[in-house]
Amino acid sequence: MVEEKLPDQSDSRSRVTMSGKASKAEPITDITIEKEERVKTKMAEFNRVLGGGVVPGSLVLIGGDPGIGKSTLLLQVSAQLNQQGGKVLYVSGEESAAQIKMRAERLELRGTDFYLYAETEISAIQGTIEKLKPDYVIIDSIQTMHHVKIDSASGSVSQVRESTSTLMQIAKMNEIAIFIVGHVTKEGAIAGPRMLEHMVDTVLYFEGEQHHTFRILRAVKNRFGSTNEIGIFEMRNGGLKEVLNPSQLFLEERLAGATGSAVVAAMEGTRPMLVEIQSLISPTVFGNAKRTSSGLDYSRVSLIMAVLEKRAGLLLQNQDAYLKAAGGVRLDEPAIDLSIAISIASSYKEKETRPTDCFIGEIGLTGEIRSVSKIEQRVKEAAKLGFKRVFIPKNNKDGWEMPDKIEVIGCTTLSEAIKKAFI
Ligand code: TYD
């Protein structure tokens, strides 16, 4: 149970609509659409995730684990928006203005219309926004903000919700784009960004493994664009750098000729990405077989192992299995099935796949290989990166133009694909 304090009911807040203006019912044919303008930052990855740029008057939530790089990202975005002539107010409840300045210097950012403000009280922030009239406001982080009207602690459900709804009002009334940072709390849902998802226009999650340098910005909700876009960044000494060619990067450390490795051309949003799937299969020494997977859905892996056992005759029940999508990415789409199966088979049989082979296809329970979407883009990406053969579902072979540098092998069943891959 979480206690929730309600604000003063005499408030007129609930009358504010999405557009910030008083609204009335109108016939749909009478409504005119103003051309939606977007401001593009210099980071193409960031623009793409937002659906093409920053929309004025939008409220964007950026969630992520503490220390993942949210402040760094927003500081860099602020500097760029400022360079393009926007007035930016960066409100921090976590660091002092001097600390932020130090970080900005480390990132080599400076700007004359870039204001830093260390404050945690929402009405004070509202006052400053009204005086300064910025085009963009960053709130870092929502968990440190509080509203005088509510007397519970910062970070509590009612404080977080009330602060966000005030910010929503400010964004809509003044056409200011506001970015809110939200830490993902250990307990998960309570007072974390999840609770705010329905209130804001766009929700982006910044994720990555602490010990990897890659960071992935993922759109979870977007009123102004598609939600399956991701942006890839690398955390370096001088801040976040965008990764424009992720495939190359994810394959860089691949060990040619190792068993248990298979490459897939997965789609992340509108972009194909080549990722190595690794497996390690070894006999169980004692008790139940151990199975883990990182970056891959565990139930998908279990299902594929069951199909391999039943339809392709691999005896996996007394084998431990460890699976991983290399590079710290998380893949979740049907087309990665075949590469998972091949990588398991490769480790089990102790036979390596050819380093220039790529595998695409969904696996059905009867061991059939089912067609997948966007096959042309996937195969083109593989060809572009120098792959020589690509295994695809047979039903996917028609109706598109195959690149001539790559041999396309159509497969109907899993056993057929395994046979062709290991000769
Ligand atoms: P930060 O943006 O403070 O994370 P968050 O706001 O999500 O809590 O990022 C902190 C981490 O980023 C910190 O561990 C150090 C690292 N970092 C770099 O590696 N290079 C840099 O240039 C900067 C500014 C930070």
Ligand code: MG
């Ligand atoms: Mg921070």
